[in-house]
Amino acid sequence: xxxxxxxxxxxxxxxxxxxxxxxxxxxxxxxxxxxxxxxxxxxxxxxxxxxxxxxxxxxxxxxxxxxxxxxxxxxxxxxxxxxxxxxxxxxxxxxxxxxxxxxxxxxxxxxxxxxxxxxxxxxxxxxxxxxxxxxxxxxxxxxxxxxxxxxxxxxxxxxxxxxxxxxxxxxxxxxxxxxxxxxxxxxxxxxxxxxxxxxxxxxxxxxxxxxxxxxxxxxxxxxxxxxxxxxxxxxxxxxxxxxxxxxxxxxxxxxxxxxxxxxxxxxxxxxxxxxxxxxxxxxxxxxx
Amino acid sequence: xxxxxxxxxxxxxxxxxxxxxxxxxxxxxxxxxxxxxxxxxxxxxxxxxxxxxxxxxxxxxxxxxxxxxxxxxxxxxxxxxxxxxxxxxxxxxxxxxxxxxxxxxxxxxxxxxxxxxxxxxxxxxxxxxxxxxxxxxxxxxxxxxxxxxxxxxxxxxxxxxxxxxxxxxxxxxxxxxxxxxxxxxxxxxxxxxxxxxxxxxxxxxxxxxxxxxxxxxxxxxxxxxxxxxxxxxxxxxxxxxxxxxxxxxxxxxxxxxxxxxxxxxxxxxxxxxxxxxxxxxxxxxx
Numbered sequence: 001x002x003x004x005x006x007x008x009x010x011x012x013x014x015x016x017x018x019x020x021x022x023x024x025x026x027x028x029x030x031x032x033x034x035x036x037x038x039x040x041x042x043x044x045x046x047x048x049x050x051x052x053x054x055x056x057x058x059x060x061x062x063x064x065x066x067x068x069x070x071x072x073x074x075x076x077x078x079x080x081x082x083x084x085x086x087x088x089x090x091x092x093x094x095x096x097x098x099x100x101x102x103x104x105x106x107x108x109x110x111x112x113x114x115x116x117x118x119x120x121x122x123x124x125x126x127x128x129x130x131x132x133x134x135x136x137x138x139x140x141x142x143x144x145x146x147x148x149x150x151x152x153x154x155x156x157x158x159x160x161x162x163x164x165x166x167x168x169x170x171x172x173x174x175x176x177x178x179x180x181x182x183x184x185x186x187x188x189x190x191x192x193x194x195x196x197x198x199x200x201x202x203x204x205x206x207x208x209x210x211x212x213x214x215x216x217x218x219x220x221x222x223x224x225x226x227x228x229x230x231x232x233x234x235x236x237x238x239x240x241x242x243x244x245x246x247x248x249x250x251x252x253x254x255x256x257x258x259x260x261x262x263x264x265x266x267x268x269x270x271x272x273x274x275x276x277x278x279x280x281x282x283x284x285x286x287x288x
Numbered sequence: 289x290x291x292x293x294x295x296x297x298x299x300x301x302x303x304x305x306x307x308x309x310x311x312x313x314x315x316x317x318x319x320x321x322x323x324x325x326x327x328x329x330x331x332x333x334x335x336x337x338x339x340x341x342x343x344x345x346x347x348x349x350x351x352x353x354x355x356x357x358x359x360x361x362x363x364x365x366x367x368x369x370x371x372x373x374x375x376x377x378x379x380x381x382x383x384x385x386x387x388x389x390x391x392x393x394x395x396x397x398x399x400x401x402x403x404x405x406x407x408x409x410x411x412x413x414x415x416x417x418x419x420x421x422x423x424x425x426x427x428x429x430x431x432x433x434x435x436x437x438x439x440x441x442x443x444x445x446x447x448x449x450x451x452x453x454x455x456x457x458x459x460x461x462x463x464x465x466x467x468x469x470x471x472x473x474x475x476x477x478x479x480x481x482x483x484x485x486x487x488x489x490x491x492x493x494x495x496x497x498x499x500x501x502x503x504x505x506x507x508x509x510x511x512x513x514x515x516x517x518x519x520x521x522x523x524x525x526x527x528x529x530x531x532x533x534x535x536x537x538x539x540x541x542x543x544x545x546x547x548x549x550x551x552x553x554x555x556x557x558x559x560x561x562x563x564x565x566x567x568x569x570x571x572x573x574x
Contacts, residue, residue: 025572033378036371040453040530046445047454055444085325092319144559145552148435148523148533152540153548157345158338162326236433239526243326253439261436269431282311 063258072260076248080267083244086165086234087275091227093170097142098177104135105182108190135178142175147233152240162243169230169237177226184218185211217286224279231275235268245271345545352553353546361535361547362554369531369558372449373521376456377514381506383429383461388468391422395472395498400480401490426469429462434520438529449530452521459520460513467509468502475501504574511566518562522555532558 046052147168154164193210201209238246245268252260389395397407397415407415434455441451480497488496525533532555539548 021572033374036374039368039371040375040449042375042450042453043445046450052444059440059443082325085322088318088322089326092322140560141556144556144563146519146523146555146559148526149536149552149555152526152536153345153552154342156540157342163338166326232433236435239435249436250439253436265432265436268433 059258062256063262065259066262066266067257067259068263072263076245076264076267079238079243079245079248080271082162083231083234083246083271084275086162086169086237086242086244087227087230089166090169090173090234091223091230093166094173094177094226094230095223097170097174098139098181101135101139101174102178102181102185104131105139105178106185107132107182108186108188139175139178139182142171143173143179144175145172147172148237148240151237151242155241160241160243165234165237165242165244168242169233173226173230173233177223180222181219184215184222188214220286221283224283228272228275228279231272235271348545349549351546352549353544354550358547358550362532362550365525365532365535365551366554366558368449369518369521369533369555370562372452372456372524372529372531373514373518373562376453376521377460377510377517379453379457380460380464380513380517381510383457384464384468387422387426387461387465388472391419391426391465391469392472393419395494400477400484401493403484422465426462426465429458430466431462432459434459435524435527438524439527442528447528447530452524452529452531455524455529456517456520460517464509464513468506471502471505471509472498508570508574511570515563515566518559522558 150171151164151168154167158164158167188211192214193206196206196210235245235249238244238248239250241247245264249261249264249268252258252264393399395401396419397412437455437458438451441454445451445454475498479501480493483493483497521531521533523533523536525531525535526537528534532551536548536551536555539545539551
């Protein structure tokens with residue numbers, strides 16, 4: 001369909017590449033998938049044999065009706081409150097971890113752009129290497145290791161209870177917040193910053209009066225979004241002994257009390273829903 | 289500390305002017321309440337005890353165990369984790385697609401597909417019921433967290449990576465089903481009208497009008513969930529569902545700290561690898 005203007009040898013080459021690429025990609029994906037099926041020991045027969053059917057039937061029979069007596073509900077209430085507290089405290093730590101690292105990992109703050117126009121090339125490179133590189137590396141490690149692994153390690157380091165969960169959320173989500181903070185700051189409109197700079201503002205002035213006010217709604221909005229994720233995470237971190245609803249879910253499952261598990265999941269659903277609504281409203285209001 | 293807290297709390301200052309201080313005060317109160325609730329001993333943490341515990345533990349992690357056996361174990365676990373995440377994500381797409389189709393109102397009972405002819409009352413009620421049932425199934429699938437699914441499937445099909453695959457497929461299937469359904473409902477209506485005016489039937493409009501428009505979003509969402517799933521697959525093993533998680537669990541439980549660090553590094557490598565792979569595929573495909 002391409003017009004005659006396109007018919008240079010280079011573009012035919014490229015088009016040939018375009019035609020073979022999907023085939024190669026498809027083949028590679030198919031091979032990887034088949035290999036993965038074997039490695040993952042996928043065996044659908046296990047799902048339909050009589051034993052599986054019997055256990056599913058037993059789970060369902062055990063699960064109904066859900067346990068809703070007063071004693072259990074009050075236990076649940078305590079766990080639910082703890083889950084909310086873990087998510088809030090964890091998010092605060094995440095901000096404390098993510099904000100400074102995010103600032104350092106922002107290229108336009110540490111080594112390029114209007115703030116460093118007068119720096120020489122060598123200084124810029126040095127600035128780029130040291131805090132910028134270190135901050136990026138730290139953020140990458142923090143967020144690539146899942147919060148459950150962090151929680152597990154913190155349980156070993158500081159003992160059982162809600163505190164390791166708070167630290168785990170703080171570190172893992174700090175890594176995500178830091179990365180996104182730096183992306184938000186880097187995409188901020190440079191013109192007001194240049195105007196401030198031209199008017200004689202110093203570096204701190206440009207950051208405090210130019211960059212942060214422009215970026216704040218987005219920063220807050222993303223932080224709230226992460227809080228929504230944190231409530232889910234904090235409900236599950238209990239699986240490794242880190243308090244909250246998760247610990248209760250794990251206990252109930254280990255004791256085959258599926259009637260309790262159903263109630264716990266319903267509470268989790270309500271909690272997540274409530275947080276979504278609150279956070280959504282605040283976000284709509286600040287327009288981030 | 290105080291600065292960052294006000295950063296979160298001063299949510300409404302820049303635009304509002306309506307109730308900025310009330311919002312800030314509520315947020316601050318929530319933070320204080322949470323800190324008291326979790327009984328975190330901040331002076332203790334920063335002053336010595338907690339920090340020293342963490343430092344002691346961190347020191348014991350080094351150096352990572354780079355013996356042949358440990359490396360082989362980590363490699364096997366990493367490959368298994370990758371396989372769980374990939375097969376689990378594909379299974380999730382297979383679960384999500386049919387459910388997304390039956391929960392799309394614009395396909396089932398309203399909008400351009402149903403302009404020409406009117407559905408009978410009973411027929412329409414049935415279709416609304418199918419849609420509602422599909423949505424309920426999706427809600428249950430995604431409400432139950434992966435690790436709870438994993439524990440359930442370990443009880444049903446036994447230990448190993450397979451329950452991990454099923455857990456990812458079910459939970460992520462629920463998430464993707466919802467996202468796919470939204471993508472199907474949000475397609476641009478004009479091409480559909482054009483197709484209709486050229487005489488395309490309802491199946492034709494779905495196949496040539498709706499699906500091609502939603503496909504790039506499907507791919508994008510599926511790749512995004514794959515990135516989420518590699519992280520989930522790395523922890524599924526905590527409940528016996530194979531992969532690196534199982535080995536991490538064993539290493540932590542047996543106090544093999546140096547082996548643990550090797551495994552955590554393997555998690556880092558796998559996650560970073562899949563993130564890069566997914567970003568590359570997205571740039572080529574979408």
